[in-house]
Amino acid sequence: MSEHLIKLRDAWPQILDGIGITLVLTVGGAALALVVAIALGLLARFDNILLRGTARVFIEFFRGTSLVVQLFWLYFVLPRFGVELSAIAVGIFALGLNYGAYGAEVVRGSLNSVPAGQWEATTALSLSRTQRMWRVIFPQAWALMIPSLTNLLIQLLKGTAIVSIIAMADLTFMIDKLRQDTDTFFAYTVGLLLYFALASLLTLGMNALEIRAKHKLGRGDSLRSALSFSSSASRAGKGVA
């Protein structure tokens, strides 16, 4: 076992590089996915059949074809059309489009669950369509969509492991190298723990976002008081006042 730990220590800088690539794929993929999700989620709510239809086809296509095939297509087929992307760009594109298509359904659903009275109040105040969406409806839908987006983000993180098949030195790739120097049990256990640690960090970050979004809607503590240990005391104080 202690030999394994020494091997792990020797491999650690490389593993950190792998974590770096995994994080770049995750953050890049998530950023693209968010943009795609919002764009498609908004389009899918349009009255115009052409816009809505386009969004639906796009959503169903990217949900219905596997990430691996999308990855291969972008990596091996796209160059034949003269578009050659780096492996990391391919990874980010594939993850962004695939998870963006899932996210679009989350965005659309959350927008639809903002109460009708909120939409009606924006009409009564003569807000334009754009103002209505970005100043009133979306900020409320945002708080509703964060829990589902968190799930998708964790899935996306795990999805980045697939990207190692197009020759990327991500965390999964480095764990596999570690396995050759140690053994299967040790290396994959380290892998599990590291992915779990990354997922936990992401979840924590997203939970903080959710607390902040809810607080902005006047529900629940502010992020600061939720993080501090005195929060229960201050809450009790508020109850009395």
Place this chain on the structure above:
Amino acid sequence: MVRDTSQEEPAIRFQDVNKSFGDHVVLDQLNFTVNKGDRVTLIGPSGSGKTTILRLVMTLEELTGGYIFIDGQPLTHDLRDGRRVELKEKHRNEVRKRIGMVFQQFNLFPNMTVIENIIEAPVHVLKVPKSQAITRARELLDKVGLADKEHAHPLELSGGQQQRVAIARALAMDPEILLLDEVTSALDPEIVGEVLEVLREVARTTDITMLIVTHEMQFARDVSNRVLMFDSGSIVEEASPEVMFTQPTEQRTRDFLAAVLGD
């Protein structure tokens, strides 16, 4: 062209208005006018179409047939060269700016503080400078008795307070017409009074045309100058509040009033 006709136009005119939901006809060839400065209360049994009328004026429902004119201007549809044409969203939004509405469920924006709710439309729709909008919002908050709540979140307020903010928010747009649909129905009985008192004050101190749906008959008597009794989407009887509430002509009105007044 020579004469200024705007003085003679009614604030609201319904012309041959039809409204159906699917094959359920709610309003059938409805005609009525509300003059500028009128305070008209609509009464009638549940399902008679009172809310639908207010929602049509606020463009929250689409007309099935006919026309609504606001100060002589067509609201959502117009007759051009003998054809009924639908008017664009841009036009609707212009006419809509003259109309405000207060809802039964308040519908304040929870992502904004009280004062942000009030200045939102003046600043972003009417393009009033922010500092000016804030000054006006504070005056209105003072008027509705909530001067100390400007930084509160809507959900921290009681129902009665939320509704008073909603009234201030509607007034901040300086509407020519104010629509009130059962604005106290969602409130506990002991706070209905504070909201009605604010509305009485608005009625006393402004010349806003009001279209009111309420079950508060005393309030209707105090603020309105006309009462329209509806049943099944048509006007059964029209009278001053004094006449309507003491000596209505129609049997249906008498039955309805007996039922709501509980005697």
